[in-house]
Amino acid sequence: xxxxxxxxLDMFPQQLQSLQGRLAxxxxxANTAVQPEANLLLAALKELDTASKxxxxxxxxxxxxxxxxxxxxxxxxxxxxxxxDLFEFIPNAYLVSDIQGKIQSANxxxxxxxxxxxxxxxxxxxxxxxxxxxxxxxxxxxx
Numbered sequence: 551x552x553x554x555x556x557x558x559l560d561m562f563p564q565q566l567q568s569l570q571g572r573l574a575x576x577x578x579x580a581n582t583a584v585q586p587e588a589n590l591l592l593a594a595l596k597e598l599d600t601a602s603k604x605x606x607x608x609x610x611x612x613x614x615x616x617x618x619x620x621x622x623x624x625x626x627x628x629x630x631x632x633x634x635d636l637f638e639f640i641p642n643a644y645l646v647s648d649i650q651g652k653i654q655s656a657n658x659x660x661x662x663x664x665x666x667x668x669x670x671x672x673x674x675x676x677x678x679x680x681x682x683x684x685x686x687x688x689x690x691x692x693x
Contacts, residue, residue, distance in 0.1 A: 562608050569601050651676040651692045 645656035656671040680688045
């Protein structure tokens, strides 16, 4: 590959649009000429050759990026699974809440502590599990 063909993928749409404009001009020149000239045909073929090389490079780069994304996604799934296993099977009760105090997830130990299935803890306000006389202080701590 020639250095002139190596491109930044961010520039690809602009380069493609420029190439399309040049090809449209060549097409218009060919239609207005009584008999297409050899140099016009050669110029068109050169533009098409350049376009095919640019598309080949862009396709290869997109394929490489896709492969990298697939690998990153696989690693993220593995890490998420590891985190979930740690979270789920740690002997202490842990839960995750949003900033309003609504439970987003809870581990098995938390479900056991509250004597509820985990699925019934999700989306419940933490305040539901605080003694009524302690809720005001809890909400102040939460804020």
